[in-house]
Amino acid sequence: MNTSVLTRDMLRPRSSGGGGTGFALSLLVHSLLIVALAFAVKWRSSEPTGVSAELWSAVPQVAAPKIETPPPQPEVKPAPPVPPPKVDTQQRDAQIAIEKRREREKQLQREADEKAQRDKLLRDKAEREKAEKEKADAQRQQKAEEARREKNRQDQLKRMQGLMDATGAPTSTGTAARDAGPSSSYAGRVVARIYPNIVLVDTVPGNPVTEVVVYMSPDGTIIGKDVKKRSGVPEWDEAVLRAIDRTQVLPRDVDGRAPSSLLLVFNPRK
Numbered sequence: 001m002n003t004s005v006l007t008r009d010m011l012r013p014r015s016s017g018g019g020g021t022g023f024a025l026s027l028l029v030h031s032l033l034i035v036a037l038a039f040a041v042k043w044r045s046s047e048p049t050g051v052s053a054e055l056w057s058a059v060p061q062v063a064a065p066k067i068e069t070p071p072p073q074p075e076v077k078p079a080p081p082v083p084p085p086k087v088d089t090q091q092r093d094a095q096i097a098i099e100k101r102r103e104r105e106k107q108l109q110r111e112a113d114e115k116a117q118r119d120k121l122l123r124d125k126a127e128r129e130k131a132e133k134e135k136a137d138a139q140r141q142q143k144a145e146e147a148r149r150e151k152n153r154q155d156q157l158k159r160m161q162g163l164m165d166a167t168g169a170p171t172s173t174g175t176a177a178r179d180a181g182p183s184s185s186y187a188g189r190v191v192a193r194i195y196p197n198i199v200l201v202d203t204v205p206g207n208p209v210t211e212v213v214v215y216m217s218p219d220g221t222i223i224g225k226d227v228k229k230r231s232g233v234p235e236w237d238e239a240v241l242r243a244i245d246r247t248q249v250l251p252r253d254v255d256g257r258a259p260s261s262l263l264l265v266f267n268p269r270k
Contacts, residue, residue, distance in 0.1 A: 182262060186253045190214070191264055193251055197243035198266075200235070207269040208233040210240045213261055220250045220258040228263065240266045 208231030215224035225244050230237050252258045 182253050182259045183255075186259075187262060187264060190250050190262060191266065194240075194243050194247045194264070194266075197246040198239050199242070200239050200268075202235065204233055204236045204268045206233075207267050208236045209265060209267045210237050212240060212244065212264050212266065214244060214250070214264055215261050216250055216258045218257055220252050222248055222250060231267075236266075236268065 209229070210227070210231045211229035213226045213228055214222055215226075217223055222244060225241065227237065227241070250258060
């Protein structure tokens with residue numbers, strides 16, 4: 001053989017020479033491994049022998065307290081829910097009716113209280129208005145009384161002033177400055193003023209009497225006349241009326257004034 005062939009044969013792996021020997025050897029090795037593992041486990045399961053040793057330290061040390069594990073608490077089961085009590089329908093309806101009645105009574109009481117409050121407010125208002133009205137009436141009465149007293153005072157002053165200018169006789173008992181009616185001689189003076197103006201054509205039989213009311217202004221001017229009583233002789237009545245018209249102005253009374261009206265009596269046989 002040449003060199004190249006020898007070299008190739010040396011590098012090629014040799015054949016095992018059969019698979020049975022290798023299998024038997026592998027089985028033996030695994031069996032020994034299992035026996036070794038079993039022995040090792042049995043050795044580890046033995047109780048270790050305690051060894052005590054005394055240690056000394058230069059500084060004394062105190063051991064920490066042993067932590068004790070609390071005992072396990074028993075499991076608390078929640079109580080089963082209590083079923084609601086069975087309510088009787090009639091009892092429930094009666095309770096509802098009672099509650100409604102109580103609520104109605106409370107409502108009525110509230111309404112009564114509100115009405116009493118309103119009535120009290122109305123009474124207070126009425127009393128205030130009454131008091132104000134009485135006060136206003138009292139003020140009006142007071143003012144009226146003051147006005148009456150002032151009027152009486154003014155009247156008294158006027159009467160006092162009038163007494164100073166009075167024209168009555170010394171024996172007069174009146175309080176006015178002048179008499180309300182004419183003086184006793186005034187009617188005669190007026191008739192005497194009118195008589196000269198009476199003109200008769202024929203002679204008048206008997207003594208007929210004619211009464212005439214004469215109306216005058218304050219200065220004595222005749223402003224009207226009215227026959228109150230006729231004599232029954234028309235000629236005489238007409239003559240008297242014509243004489244009054246001719247006179248026109250009558251004399252004033254002693255106080256310087258003429259009365260507003262005066263009853264005059266005329267007869268031919270004066």
